[in-house]
Amino acid sequence: MAPIPQFDLNDGTKIPAVGLGCWMGNVEGAPRAYEMCIKALKAGYRHFDTASGYENEKEVGRAIRESGIPRKDIFITTKIPNPGHHNVKGEFEQSLKELDCEYIDLLLMHWPMANVMGPDGVNFVPRPDESPTYIETWKDMEKLLETGKVKSIGVSNFGAPLIEKLIPHCKVIPSNNQIECHPCLPQKDIRDVCAKYGITVTAYSPLGRGPVLMGNETINEVAKELNVTPAQVCLSWAVQQNVIVVPKSENKDRLAANLNIVTLSAEQMERVSSIHKEPGMHKSLLKYHVDGEVFGWTHEQLGWNMSSDGTVPK
Ligand SMILES: NC(=O)c1ccc[n+]([C@@H]2O[C@H](COP(=O)([O-])OP(=O)(O)OC[C@H]3O[C@@H](n4cnc5c(N)ncnc54)[C@H](OP(=O)(O)O)[C@@H]3O)[C@@H](O)[C@H]2O)c1
Structure with missing residues (x-):
């Protein structure tokens, strides 16, 4: 197996360019995360992407501790959940306790929007200008660095305009922005703004959760040329552009293959990079998009350049 490439975060920390995505598709799947992480550690994974919201930090942490590595x-x-924006310190301490792992390497704000319990006992999503704003949440995350128990902090799901709005308020520039990214959604605008500020990008759902990309003709052609799997083409295409990837797999063989990054020729890179230009192919492959909103904010509020159904306009 080729060695796993390492990238530098803007605070000097190194991050393996391939990690294991630990979202099991629903919180009921949390117990399976332990077995998945055990298999992944044996396969050579050394980077794990979880979140308080996945409700499996305990299983991920236990697998890591028991590995003896x-x-x-x-x-x-791991990530601060939307209902935790007003209680960043408490959420962080809870994650540390669940993971039971001495320190956290990278703590992300999972989404820019908070989720707050109203006086009537019903949860609501504050607007971008209502407290706790993502700027307030970020300032609380900056304070956590003083504890020494988190090495790096970053954001997730921030569109390019939100990065631009956050930067002037930062004492610490985010080290990472984790976003949906794959050949149907290359996210060039967000990657460009992140590069401008030295923010690394992690691609979540780098396989687009399966069928559309795994069945794509161009990806299969390139896979055949390189004698690798379609998933390896998607992951290698991202890593070759300095994008970190966190594919999820519970299957031993797929876990091993996903870790094995190969080199695409310039011509193969161009072919994969052109997939989103085909009619109907420039789009999110996730099911978040309900009437143009994702978890209570519009695409515009998120700074996402998307139509209401998750397709990207020309
Ligand atoms: N920050 C955020 O808001 C956010 C949002 C979504 C996801 N994430 C993170 O990103 C991670 C990955 O994203 P994801 O789980 O949504 O999707 P994904 O990694 O793109 O796709 C996972 C799916 O692909 C299958 N798969 C894995 N390797 C394969 C291969 N080599 N060939 C064919 N199929 C393969 C998996 O099935 P098997 O398990 O059966 O192999 C699973 O059904 C998550 O686990 C989570 O850590 C973050």
Whole structure:
């Protein structure tokens, strides 16, 4: 197996360019995360992407501890959930307790919007200008660095305009923005703004959760040329553009293959990069998009350049 490439975060920390996505598709799947992480550690994974919202930090942490691999050789990312924006310190301490792993390598704000319990006992999503704003939440995350128990902080699901709005308020520039990214949604505008500020990008759902990309003709052609799987083409295409990937798999063979990054020729890169230009192909492959909103904010409020159904306008 080729060695896993390592990228540099803007604070000097190194991050393995391939990690294991630990979202099991629903919170009921959390117990399976333990077995998945055990298999992944055996396959050579050293970077794990979980979140408080996945409700499996305990299983991920237990697998890592039981592996006996030194803590310093493992990179753990977790995320502050939307209902935790007003209680960043408490949420962080809870994650640390669940993971039971001494420190967290990378803590992300999972989404820019908060979720707050109203006086009537019903939860609501504050507008971008209502407290707790993502700027307030970020300032609370910056304070956590003083504890020494989190090495790096970053954001997730931030569109390019939100990065631009956040930067002037930062004492610490985010080290990472985790976003949906794959050949149907290359996210060039967000990657460009992140590069401008030295923010690395992690691609979530880098396989687009399966069928559309795995069945794509161009991806299959390139896979055949390189004698690799379609998934390896998607992951290698991203890593070759300095994008970190966190594919999820519970299957031993797919876990091993996904870790094996190969080199695409310039011509193969161009072919994969052109997939989104085909009619109807430039789009999110997730089911978040309900009437132009994602978890209570419009695409515009998120700074996402998308139509109401998750397709990207020309
Ligand atoms: N920050 C955020 O808001 C956010 C949002 C979504 C996801 N994420 C993170 O990103 C991670 C990955 O995203 P995802 O789970 O949505 O989707 P994904 O990694 O794009 O796709 C996972 C799906 O692809 C299958 N698969 C894995 N390897 C394969 C291969 N080599 N060939 C064919 N199929 C393969 C998996 O099935 P098997 O398990 O059966 O192999 C699973 O059904 C998540 O686990 C989570 O950590 C973050």
